[in-house]
Amino acid sequence: MMTRAEGAYLGAVRAFQNPMLALLHKRHAPLVVALLSLVFTAERPTVPVADAHTEIGDALDQLRVAGHDEALPGATARELCRQWADAGWLVRHVLDDDVEVYRLSAHAVGALEVAGRAGGARARVSQSRVRTLLDAVERLSQDADPDVMVRMARLDSQIERLRGELARIQRTGTVEVVDDEQLVEEAENVLHLVRELPADFARVAESIKAMQRDVVTALRQDERPTGEVLREYLQRGEHVMESTVEGRAFAGALRLIGDPRRLEELSDQLEVILRHPFTRRLPAPRRTELREIGRRIEQGLDQVFSAQREASYVITTQVRNHDPLRDRQVDELLRDVMTGLQGWMPGSRRGHQVEPLRRLPVAEVDHLRQTPGDLRPAQPPSPLSEWDDGVPGVLPEEARAWGGPRYATLHEHLAGLAGGDGGVDVAAAFEAAPVGARRPVDLLGLLEIAHDLGMTETDEVAFVEAVRPDGTRRRFAFGAVTARTRGEDDD
Structure with a gap:
């Protein structure tokens, strides 16, 4: 039968196995608390891994310069962070942008709070602290007691007390001043x-x-x-x-x-x-x-x-x-890899060369087919069905209205507006075109023709209004250009 002393001792042993108490119980606990509180703050709950290693390394260097060598471990900042992560004080986490960061675990946060309270002002038995306790006990008692009459009596008492306080304030016009110490x-x-x-x-x-x-x-x-x-x-x-x-x-x-x-x-x-x-x-x-x-x-x-x-x-x-099958295969592969590493590590040394895998294993195939199958279909495909959409090769006028630019018509339109020097303002030509040739695609067609014939760009901005086949209008702006309908050698 377990004695009370043995039970208390085993309970304390289990408590000290908690990572929070383990952190505070370590030889270098003051250093760990100082470095973690220095790097992780309320405004900075997560720190990139590389930044944490750099900042902790700088802090260790500053402590060495200040003469605290005896309080510092011989490990580097990277090794310390790895040890703290293994002990459950740091948690490594990958953000959405693939940046790996450290954050404090709940055990580390609790340890820092305990150390902060122990090193700060000592908690005192004050009126505020006792009132908080009494209020919590009263609320617990109310929530645990399902008696309706008791609840109604308590509410009546609270209402009466609040009405008395309200009447006093209305009568005197003053509020009781609380002492600054309280x-x-x-x-x-x-x-x-x-x-x-x-x-x-x-x-x-x-x-x-x-x-x-x-x-x-x-x-x-x-x-x-x-x-x-x-x-x-x-x-x-x-x-x-x-x-x-x-x-x-x-x-x-x-x-x-x-x-x-x-x-x-x-x-x-x-x-x-x-x-x-x-x-x-x-x-x-x-x-x-x-x-x-x-x-x-x-x-x-x-x-x-x-x-x-x-x-x-x-x-x-x-x-x-x-x-499940693939997961088990992956688990078995990882176990094989870990087993191989465990067998290789004891006999290896730093800088030991690893023989690479120069070729993949060859599949063991007993027999391959020597004659391919006939790739031709057994029967020819059935003929395409004929569609009765009018004259073949002729599109309805409505469908043609929504098609691309009519280049021949646009060429003739530009040639008819050319001046003596063969130049035509594209914006003016578009505005002078009939409604059927003032679609948005026709504007693109005019600019394409002007580019092919040779055009001159200006610093001005031209504005035109295009008309779609359904009658809707849209206003466009582009750099004003002048098209050359014929070269200088044509004169």
Whole structure:
């Protein structure tokens, strides 16, 4: 039988296996916390991999110059980031534009918050903190008690209290002034509550990603009928937010903070707080945290929604392209590759040459056909049916009206308008043409003819109005040109 001491010890061992406590328990924990908080901020939740390596490397160099060599590990910035990713403190992610980035895991965010609280102002037992606790207990009691009469009595008591306060304000015209010290305590309590949000949002996003990995893994190993697989996994993909405990809790909180009007009210209330003189007693970083509460909530919502969209897309794509036989073949191939690497690595050394595959294996075919089949069809194709569309080769006039330019008519029209020098303004020629030759395609035909005959461009802009066969008109603008209907040698 397990004793209480042994149970407490095993529980503590399991707790310290959590990546968040493991980060704070490491020898280089102060360095890890400092570097992660330096690179990742509320305004910069994701950092490109190359930039993170460069910035962490620069920070390590600065610490060495400052004389902190004993506190620094011997690994490079790239190796440190790889170690932190393996430990579950960093998450590598590929964006839509194929840029690979790092972001903090929920464990790392929680560790940074714990370190920040421990290194900052110590939490105090204040009126604001106790009132928050009492309000939470009262709300829990109301939600848990289904007694109608008790609920009505509580509401009557609240209404009576609010009416009394309203009557006092109407009678005196004054509002009770709260001491600045109490306001500062309440502001610190608000900031204490807000600091928990980033880790909560990160945990929700990571729970959705973990569910996504579980679904894809189960799908790749599934041998059930395709229809059953499609129904189950498409449903999970559509309702991914309800598939995890964190997701369901977030969905409940979203009903409170997801309303744009609530966020606007929150922004207005924060502006009122920041205009109050008591905020000058807060350090500048605390005032910045108050100002950024709304934006941090919006960033957290966007992080969760992005994880939800990505999970739905990945699951749906995997279901649509699901091929159990091909997936098993790929898995077997990858296992063979990993087995080969594990057998090759112990006996290899740095710079060891690898013998390349110079030719593909030859397929082992027992017998090939030596006589091809007859490619000619057994019977000739049936003759084409005749269409009774009038005289063959003659198009109806309506169809011809919607056809291309009538080059012969346009040539004659240009020649008839040529002056003594053989020049014709194309815009004027188009405007002088009959309605049937003033279609948009006829304008293109005139410009094509002018280009072939030789034309002179000017800096002016010409405007013409074309008429389609159905009577609609359209106005065009182009650089004015003059066509030469005959060369100088024709005179």
